[in-house]
Amino acid sequence: MLNVVKFQKDSVLLVRLSGIIQEGVDFNALIGQIPGSELIISCKEVQRINSSGVKLWIQYFQKLAATGKKLRLVECSPAIVEQINLIVNFACGAKVESVYLPFACGSCKAQFVSLFNTDDLKKVLDSLPEPACPKCKNKTMFDDIPGEYFEFLNR
Template sequence: MTESITLAFALREAFTLVSLAGTLNERFTVPSIVGDDPRLPFVIDTANIARINSLGVRTWIQWLSLLAKDARRVYFVRCSPPIVMQANYVANFLGGGCVLSYYAPYWCEACRTAERVLARTTDRRDALWSNRPTRPCPACHAPLQLAEAEDECFNIARDQDPVEPPVFALALEQALAELATRPEGKGASGGSEQS
């Protein structure tokens, strides 16, 4: 059985937030959000995207092309490692959108624990490059190491000129927290699961 993608969304005064979970594959279709205001920025949360195949990439790029035709400003938050990898290798994968944050994969050699560390491209760029996100392993407290090549983890930030609209900061955090507490597949004004 092929895993489906789950969509959750939140409509806000300043933006529309869509949170995706699962696998971007042949079952992924261009989402339609009832009540979405096409004049507002579009924020895409991909923290829970586990895998992507070539058919999912094709539909993803079609979706972002439609948003670009509407002259929508698109922001990406909490990009999962599979999204980061595709953004590094597939031309126009982000469709001109701006990455505000992404997860870098880390690994603990001591206890073999995998961990994702959130990096914000809105932090000063020189600080991001000289002070890579680091932390101790949550299980054994040994230092975590990058699980992927450094370029694959951090190139996504190199090409960004992120300017997070001031209204986003608090409202976006609240919307992401709200979506996390809802039953899977539900949004502020509904939600759906593609199967």
Template sequence: MKRGRLDVEVSGQRVVLVGRIDDSVTLGELAAQLPAGALVLDTAGVTFVNSIGMREWIRLTRALAARGAPVTLERVADVMMTQMNLIPELRKTVQIASFHAQYACPSCGAEATPLIDAVAHRAELRSLLPPLVPCDECASLMALADFPERYLMIFSD
């Protein structure tokens, strides 16, 4: 389905969102069109989200939470993570399994947005400690290139 500048692709219990979540998008009533039961939302293909888009995203997560079935977010886009961390209610309504974040290598200066496994690193993330990730260029350890709170607040209690 097409929602403004966002493509919504449903296969089984997996929902893949690709594009922009902006003022062209309405997501409130999307929940009613998604399959019943536990869902996985994949937003790795989301390239932009603004405050109006975020409001729609919250409408969607609220509507899904109201159905009572678990909602897991996989491969959350970097742009989604920094926005979602500003909204305390999302700590309760969604579970994040993995996400992308901006990393930089202190040795060679390379930049990347690696996928972080939030299940394997749950304990560190709850303490606002971003895991170190090997650099693709030089194999040194890369560090988060931003304040940990901007990505990890959503994992704290």
């Protein structure tokens, strides 16, 4: 089930998505028409998206992009980053501004995500930051394959 929370400020609509994007998701009913010129989509809490959800996502957001709306993706969860990498037009012309990176701690085995701005990431891809573990404060490691996780940055 997908939940949507909307906030309007001037000509910008911020939409926060949470849950699972799958068959039956009706973006028209959940988000509706965009009154302003810009839509910011926060995907921080999107846990999963299946193939039917991908199709519904692309249909809705491509139609919006075709009307001239400016689309921005922020706080993209690893599930959304995976789809952006797998499906070339998944972002539907949106600027991907920030993504969550998965990290793992070798000491205490904790796993967590940390938010990074995509413009900043492009500058440090050769030496990714190693944030401190929130549990034990030791160094952590990026918990994915960099060449695959950051593929979308090269488009």
